[in-house]
Amino acid sequence: MEKKPIRWFTFIILVIGGGTVFKLSGLKDAFYVPMQDFMGLSNTQIGLALSVYGIVQTIGNFASIYIADRFSKRILIPLSLICIGLIGFYISTFPSFYGILIAWGLLALFGEVIYWPVLLKAIRLLGDSTQQGRLFGFLEAGRGVVDTIVAFSALGIFLLLGSGAGGLKAAILFYSICVIVAGVLAYFFLEDDKINTINEQGIEISKNQAAWNGVIRAIKTPEIWVVSLTIFTIYSIYCGLTSFIPFLKDIYGMPAALVGAYGIINQYTLKLVGGPIGGYLADKKFQSSTRYLRFALILAAFAILIFIFMPHEKLNIYFGMCLTLGFGAIVFTMRATFFAPVDEIEIPREISGAAMSIACIFGYSPQLFCFALYGFIIDYFHQSLTGYRIVFALMGFFAICGVIVTTILLKMIAKKKNN
Template identity: 65%
Template sequence: MAGKGIALGNSAAKSENFKKWFTFIILVIGGGTIYKLSSLKDAFYVPMQEFMHLSHTQIGAAMSVYGLVQTIGNVGSIYISDRFSKRTLIPLSLVGIGIVGVYLSTFPSYYGILACWGLFAFFGEVTYWPVLLKAVRLLGNDEEQGRMFGFLEAGRGVVDVIIAFSALGIFALMGKSAGALKGSILFYSAAVIIVGIISYFLIEDDIVVDKDENGNKVNKNVVAMKGVMEAIKTKEIWVVSFTIFSVYSVYCGLTYFIPFLRDIYGMPVTLLGAYGIINQYGLKMIGGPVGGFLVDKKFKSASKYLRVALLVAAISMAVFIMLPHSKMGLYPGMAATLGFGAIIFTMRAVFFAPINEIQVPKHISGAAMSIACIFGYSPSMFAYSLYGSMLDAHPGIAGYRMVFTTMIGFAVLGIIITTILIGMIKKQNKAG
C-alpha cells in the first residue's frame, strides 16, 4: 500500500510539473506574439508607407504615441497588476491586441492608426508585460527563477523568428500587395487571439486576500492600494529597478555596433541585415538559457551574477575600445561585438530574477514588476538620443569611443547598485 501511495504521489508530481511547463510554454508563445503588431514596421516598414499611405513622420508619431501611453500607463499598472487576476489580464490583453489588429487590417485613417498604437501600448505594456513577469515569477520556485526568466527571453526570441518569418511568407505568397499586407496583419491578429484563448484555460487565478487579520471583509480596491503602497515603500524593489536600469542602458548601446561596423570596418550592406538578426534574435536565444543556468546552478543568485557580468562587461568594453580597429579585419570586429552583446543578453534575460531574492511578498508581485518596468526600461526614453547625439557631434571613431565609454560608465554604476543590493539581501537573510 505504501508503494502504491508513493507511485500515486510521483504521478501527481509529474502531472503538476508537466502542467507548469506547458503553461510556461504558452506564456512564452504569448510573449513572442503580442508585440508583433506594435512592431509591424520591423518587417513591413515600406509596405506600411505604400499601402497605408504613411510618411516617415507619421510612423514615428505612432511609435511616440506608443511610448507615451506606455510611460503613463505603467504608473497605473502598479495598481492594475495586483488588483485583477493574471488569468483575466493576460488573456484579455492578448485578445485585445488581436482585435485591435483586425481593425488595423482595414487600413483606417491616420488618427485611427494612432489610436491602434495607443491601444497596442495599453494592452501590451500596461496590462500584459508586468503581469507576464509576475506569472513567470509565481510559476517557478526559488531555485528556478534564473532558468524561468532565461528561457522566457530565449523562447520569445524563437517565437519572434517563427512568427515574423511566417508573416513575411504570407506577404510574399499573396503577391506583396495591399491585400498581402492585410493578410499578414490578420495572421498576427489570429495568432495572438488563439494564444489568448488558450491562456485563459491554463493560467490559474490569483488568490486575492479580501479579509483583514480579524476575518472581516475588506474592499479589494483598498487591498490593492495597500499593496501598491507596500511596494512603493519597499526600498529593495527600487534598488532592483535601478539594477535593471543600468543593464538596460548598456543594452541600448548594442544598437550602435551596426553603424560602427559599417563606418569603421566597412561592413557591406548585405551583411548588415544578417548581423542585425544575429545581434538580436540569435544572442537572445543563446543568452537566455546561459544566463539562467549561471544564475541557478553556478552563482545561486541573480544579483551576484549580474555584478560579476557587469564587471566583465566593463573590462571587455575597455579592452575593445583600445583595439586597433583600423588594422583589424571585419570578422574579428564582428566577433568582438557579438561576444560583448552575448554578455549583455545573459544579463537582460535574468535581470528581473532578483525580485524573488529580495523576498517580495507574492501578493505585491505585480506592483513590484510594474515599478521595475517603469524605471528599469526608462533608458529607452533617453539613451538612444544620448548615444545618437554623441555620434552626430563627433563623427568617426571619436564618437563611437564616447558611446562605448558611456556604456562602461553605466556598467560601473550597475556594479555599485548590485553591490548595494547584495548587501540588502544579506541583511534580509540574517534578519529572517
Template identity: 65%
Template sequence: MSAVAYKWFTFVVLVLGGGTIFKLSSLKDAFYVPMQEFMGLSNTQIGMALSVYGLVQTIGNFASIYLADRFSKRKMISISLVGIGLTGIYISTFPGYMGILISWALLSFWGEIVYWPVLLKAVRLLGTSEEQGRLFGFLEAGRGIVDTIVAFTALAIFVGLGETAFALRGSILFYSGIVIAVGIVSYFLVEDDKVSQEVLEGKVSQSKVAFDGMLKAIKMPEIWVVSFMIFSVYSVYCGLTYFIPFLKDIYGLPVALVGAYGIINQYGLKMVGGPVGGFLVDKKFHSPIRYTRVALIIAIIYMVIFMMLPHKNFNVYLGMVLTLGYGAIIFTMRAVFFANVDEIDVPRDISGAAMSIACILGYAPQLFCFALYGYLLDSYPGFTGYQFVFSCMIGFSILGVIISTVLLRMVKRRKAMVQ
C-alpha cells in the first residue's frame, strides 16, 4: 500500500472512531423515552448524568494537556474506544442511578479526555499545512455520515426487536460492539508517535518530554488566542439549536417537519459544511484564520438582515431555507476551526497539548450559552426573546472577527521574525 493510500485509509479509521465514540454518551438523542421506561430514569436523573459528563470533561481536559502527548496516540485512541465499549456493555445491564452516574463519568473520561484531543492531534499529523482544511473538513463530514448510519441502525435494531427492554439492550450492545471493533482496528492501523532520539537513548524520560511540551504549549500565546477564536465560533454554533423553537413559535413549524429539520440542521449541514469549509480554506483562502474572519463577517451581515425581515409574512419553508443558510455558514467554520492550530506553527510534538487547550476554551460556551439563550427566551417571550438571542450571536461573531484579526497580525509578526 502506498504512503498516500495508507494515510487516507488511516484517516477513514479515525473518522469511524470519531463517528461512533459519542453515541453512547448521546444515548438520550434517540432513546430518551426508552431510557426512562426501561432503565427507570427520571428527567432529573438523566440531566444529572449529563451534568456529571460535562463536569468530568471540563476538569479532565486540563489533565489532557499533559496526557495527549505523554502516551502514544495509537494506544490512547484504541484504549479509549475499547473503554467506551466496555462501559456501554455495563450500561446495557441497566445499573442503578449511581451506576449510571459513574458510567457517564467514564464515558466523559474515555471520550472527551483521553480520545478527542488525541484524535485531533492524529488528524493534524496526517497531513501537511496545505491539507489541514480538507482533513478537518472531511473529518466533520465523515463523522456526520457515520453518526447518521450508526444511529439509524441502532434505532432499526430497537424497532426490530419489538421496542422492549431487550430491544434497548440490543441497541446499546450494538453501539458498544461497533466502537470496540473500531478500537481494535485502530490499534493496528494508527501509527505510534515518533519518539525523540534523547528518549530512545535514555537521556530523558517521555514523561519529562510531555511535561516540557505542556509548559511550552501553555506559554505560547497564539494557542490561547486560537482557543478564544474557537470559543467565539462555538458560541454562535450553540445558537443554531434555537432555530427549531424559532420556526415553531414564529412560523408555526408543523411537528412532522421538526424531526426532518433537526436532521438536516445537525447532520446534513455537517456533511456539507465540512468539505466546503475545507476546500475554501485550502484552495481559496490558504488560511483557516483568514477564512474564519471572512465567514464571521458574512454571518454578521446575514443575521442583521435576517432580523430585519418580515418573518410573519413568510411561509415556513422559506423560514427553513433562511435559517439553514445561516447554519451552513457556521458549519463551514466549525468544521475547520481546529485547522487554525497548524497555521500558528505549533510544533508537531506538542500538538496534543495544543489541541487540549483549544478544547478547554473552545468548548467552554456549552457551560453557559445554552443557559443564557434559554433564559433570554423564557424572560422575553415571542420574537423579542429571539432577537436577543440572535443579537448575542452577532456579538460573539464580532468578537471572533476581532480575535481573528489580532491572530493574523500575530502570525504575520511571527513569520517576519523567522525570516
C-alpha cells in the first residue's frame, strides 16, 4: 500500500485555528483577576459561566455526531472561528452577567460542538494509519506553540496599556482578531469535503440521509466505544495533574514565585515536548497508537504507585517538581495521541466526524466530575498528605482501567485484521 503524503500546509492552517479557538473561552487562564476587577465578576459567577460552557458542550456534542459529517469542514471550521471572534467583540464590551453566560454558552457551541470534532476529523484525514500518532502529536505541539505566542502577546498588550480596563478590552479584542484571521485563512485554504451520497446498496441518497446513516453506523461500531473508554481513562488521569500544584505548595512548601513557572512548564512545555514524542513512539517504535497507549498506561500506573509511598515530607522541592513533571510528561504523550486509534480500528473515513464526536462526548466526560471529586478529597482531608495520596491512588486506578481497556481494544483490532 502506497504511503499517503501528509499535506503539511493544510495541517499548519488547522493548527493555527486549533491554537486560537479556545483563548476566549479560557480567558480566566491569563486574566482571572482582571475579569473580577474590570468585568465585575465574582468567583462564583466565573464558575457558573464555565458550568454553562460545560453543559452546552456535553449536550451539544450529541448534535455534532450528525453535524460533523453532514457539512464540509471548509464551511464549519471558518464559520465557527469567525463566530467565536464576533462573540469576543461582544465580550470586550463588558456585558452583564447574563450576557456573559450567553457568551460562554455560544463559545461552547461554536468551539466544542461545531469546531473541535471537525478539526479532529480533518487531522485524521490528512494521513494514513501509519501517520496518525505523529499527526495528533504534532497537532498538540503546534497548538501549544500558537497558544503560547497568542497568550503572551495578549498579556503583553494588557501590560503595555497599563493593566487596566482598557488593557483587558484590548487583550480580548486581540484574541478575537486572531481567531477571525484563523477563520479567514481556513476558508481560503481548506478543501471541501466530498460527502458520499451512495449507500452500501449502491443507491443514491440525500446528504441528510448519508449523514444519518453515518451516525447509525458509528453508534453500532463497538470499537468506537472502546476507544472512547480509553480516552476516558487517560483524561481522568490528566484531570489529576491539576492537583500537583496545591500538592507541591501544601506538602513541599513550594514558594509562590515558583508556582507560576511550574504552571507554565506543566501546561505549555510538556504539551510541546509530549506531543511529538508520543506521536513518534506510537508510529515508529510501537507501530500502533493503541500498543503505545497501553505501554504508557502501565508505566503511569507503576510511576504513580511508587510516587504514593515516597517520603514526600523529607524530599527537596525541586526533586518533587521533577517527579510530578516527569509523570505529567507521560500523561501528555498519551493525551496527544489518544484520538489516533480511531484510524487503527479502521473506521470508514466518511464517518470520521461521527466517530470523533462520540469519542469527544464520552472521552472528555471526566471533566464533569473529576476536578470536583479530586478537589473535594483534598479539602475533606484538609490539604494533608493523606488526601493527596487518595487522589493519586484514584489516578492509578484509572491507569489500570486504561490498561485493561487498551488490551481489549488490541484484541478487537487483531480480530478485525484477521477477518
